[in-house]
Amino acid sequence: MKLTSHQNMKIFILLLLSSHFASSVRHSLKYIYTGSSGLPDFPEFVAATVVDDNLVGYCDSSKKIIEPKQDWVKKLLEDDPDHLELYKGLCFEREPTNFEATINSLKQRFNQSGGVHILQRMSGCEWDDETGEVNGYIQFGYDGEDFISMDLKTETWIAPKPQAVITKLKWDADKAEIKFYQNFLTVIYPEWLKRYLASGRSSLLRTELPSVSLLQKTPSSPVSCHATGFYPHRASLVWRKDGEELHEEVDHGEILPNHDGTFQMSVDLNLSSVKPEDWTRYDCVFQFSGVKEDIITKLEKDRIRTNWVKPSDKTVLVIAAVVVVALILIGAAGFIVCKKKKGERPAAPDNSTELSEQLNPET
Structure with a gap:
């Protein structure tokens, strides 16, 4: 208070x-x-x-x-x-x-x-x-x-x-x-x-079930189980391994209100010490007060939403294009240096005559 x-x-x-x-x-x-x-x-x-x-x-x-x-x-x-x-x-x-x-x-x-x-x-x-x-x-x-x-x-x-x-x-x-x-x-x-x-x-006294998502910022970040849109707020969200609730390597977030009167909450799971083949032993469970059926979300890689994007073919093409442009610029710079060594000057711009006439006080 x-x-x-x-x-x-x-x-x-x-x-x-x-x-x-x-x-x-x-x-x-x-x-x-x-x-x-x-x-x-x-x-x-x-x-x-x-x-x-x-x-x-x-x-x-x-x-x-x-x-x-x-x-x-x-x-x-x-x-x-x-x-x-x-x-x-x-x-x-x-x-x-x-x-x-x-x-x-x-x-x-x-x-x-x-x-x-x-x-x-x-x-x-x-x-x-x-x-x-x-x-x-x-x-x-x-x-x-x-x-x-x-x-x-x-x-x-x-x-x-x-x-x-x-x-x-x-x-x-x-x-x-x-x-x-x-x-x-x-x-x-x-x-x-x-x-x-x-x-x-x-x-x-209404009951609204949530949508549950698995989120991860980067491959090395914890996996967050996020439930949103539920009502009332008397609910729990936990990670389990082989059906047993986890208390270590888990970080529980607070229940927060949404703008529409429903609620959201999340719980993070640290997977740094978990082998990839053991992921299937984990699941996230949303439990609602007064509702017998739980919402269970299995920990599967294809269900995880992330901001991290793997390099694609398009990215490779962009990198290749940048390399080509860089090579062209290097070649042009080398050509100018070579000309200077031979005593040649680069050609003046087309408007050089006009510019000199403007600077000549007799014209």
Whole structure:
């Protein structure tokens, strides 16, 4: 949960969407509030609603707008004006005021007089649709570092920085506030999450299989197994040898979002110590959460796409032509040298007479 002063909102949201969970049956709801001070080109308060790592709503206190990012969210807010008014109250009234006051307090506590400062709060829940297990969380960050978070099991706040101890002691003493947060994180949020999943089922619960390719820059480079266009993001991509997953000589990349809402990922395999005859023992496996059938891509040379091009007949002809031209130039240079040695001068250009007349002042 980090946002530096040099990041803009597009990068901020991209980082939020790039995070993922390993469980195949967990759904998530996140609310990310961001307050800023000293950033002229950034709103003083913005908030984002994220369901299963999909941005579904956004609000901006400076423009006084609540912007649904999915059609089903727009319809849900139209059908439930009370839900819309709740978001308006949070985005335009209560939270901007709270965040501004908190930033001013933290600046004094950290002995800061000016500059750029960022306060963030991320709260939400994870819900297992098979077991019904719910995990709620709420945490605050200041200037890109963790500041304070709640431990729901012990009903206390955790302060990783000395400057947060004052806040911890004050909040630990407010048992009513802790119960309020517990109810929201473990009861209200899961209810909202289930409602959002039901309303956006066609987009949030869809399944799109990827296209898988084998890529290699040069014959000595690792072979990259690249999967793109899949949804949801809960997937894995591994290299296997003789049916066993490899952990050495393998480099896993992050799951990244595509512009169309799908995802991509890659995993590299170092073949420097593998004999060519053993390539057939390797394959790349894409595994999808909730999908029984894996996508298996065998490591075969004719399936590898590469930027490296072998010399062709056309290349040989071009090289031959360059050699011929070079020989002609060398021959011409030798002819001129030979003429000079014999006392002969090369013939003047056709326009030499005209040029001399132009330089003669009597003409």
